[in-house]
Amino acid sequence: MPRVLILHTGGTLGMSGSPLYPDAYATRLTEAVPELEQLATIETRIVFNLDSSDMGPPHWEALAREIDASREDFDGFVIVHGTDTMAYTAAALSFALVDLGKPVILTGAQRPLGALRTDARRNLADAVELATRAIPEVGICFDGILVRGTRATKSHANDYRAFDSPGTAPIAKLGVDIELSAGLRQPVGDYAFRPGFDARVMMLHMTPGLSPQLIEPLLKGGALGGLVLAAYGMGTVPASKPDMTAMVARAVEAGVEVLVITQAAGKVDLGLYENSRRLADAGAIGGGGLHVEAAVTKMMHALANFETSASRRDYLLRDIAGERG
Structure with missing residues (x-):
């Protein structure tokens, strides 16, 4: 049978009580869902037991290292994760494990197990069946x-269809x-x-009247390394009063490093409008x-x-794992 490693990080699936809090349910996953063992030989590890709002870069790195160290021993991986930051973790692992060649499937639940x-x-x-494919x-x-x-984003807080991939x-x-996409x-x-x-x-989500002065203190002393700017439409921001392009x-x-994305559906084009071209002239990256989440x-x-700005810019402009749409 295929071998699947389930990594538990917490989230609603394994929570209990009111209000919900992380529980030890992960140790009994195969007991609670015995059909999993009909799909694969399962090993379960509890890596964290956190509300996903507490997940961040150190946890992404730990998960990536766990998968990397086990990549020769398993045919696929399932990560049980809270929904709130699941899309961030999925994107992060896509960049940390480029061309792993095996399925890494994140899942969770809107209601506890x-x-x-x-x-x-x-x-x-x-998720386990997909991890065998x-x-x-x-x-x-x-x-x-x-x-x-x-390409994932959490699209609904209390519907069972919690995630979508717009575009x-x-x-x-x-x-x-199971229908696998040709894509x-x-x-x-x-x-x-x-x-x-x-x-x-x-x-930074651009809103009318937003003052560049709110951002200026962060530009000193290395406190800020990268800015993701969610601009209007095809990538425009105010260029008169206030002048966000001067801040960029x-x-x-x-x-x-300044990376410009759009608040809307579609793609940024920093050459289309004068106010978007000024962002490009200021050194922003489309x-x-x-x-x-992926940005x-x-x-x-x-x-x-x-290490260098040139190499970072090149990386941000390239499509690494299907992220640019």
Whole structure:
């Protein structure tokens, strides 16, 4: 039988009580869902037992190292994770484990495993079965679909269909049969393990009247390494009063990488409008169709793994794991 490693990090699936808190349910996963052992030979490890709002760069690195150290011993990996930051972890692992060549499937639940009408049993069984298939990607399995890890976003707080991948079709659908997408990404090179992430990144959502003076103090002393700017439309920001493009120029001059994404669906084009061209002239990097989760984690990954601004910019402009859409 295929061998699957389940890594438990916490989240609603294994919680209990009111209000919900992390519990020790992970040690009894196969007891609670015995059909898992009909799909694969299962090993379960509790890596963390956290609310996913507490997950961040050190935890991503630990998960990546756990998978890297076990990559020869298992056919696939399942990560049980809370939904709130699952898309960030999925994107981060996509960048840390490039061309691993094996499935890494994140899943969780909107209701705990021990609750009535829980979605946990189905999600777990689906994730384990996907981990036995030829899916050489990191993905999120939820409510009968598998979405690419670098294109995933949490789209609903209390619906069982908690995740979506705007602009990108699911890479698998699970009904009576499992339908794998023709768009599955295959390894294009040797496996590259880069587990580091630098948390000195801020996400700035552009709003009318936002003052550049709020950002200026962060440009001093190396407190900020990267700025992800969610601009309007195709990538525009105010260039008169207030002049956000001047702030971007000062940030770049101070050694801060600035990556521009859009608040809307679609892709950034920094050459289309005058106010977007001024961002490009200031040294900003166009993020294409990057979603927030992939943009933030890719910036953290770039800062930790590439020493020069030129190499970081090249990395941010390249499509590494299907993230640019």
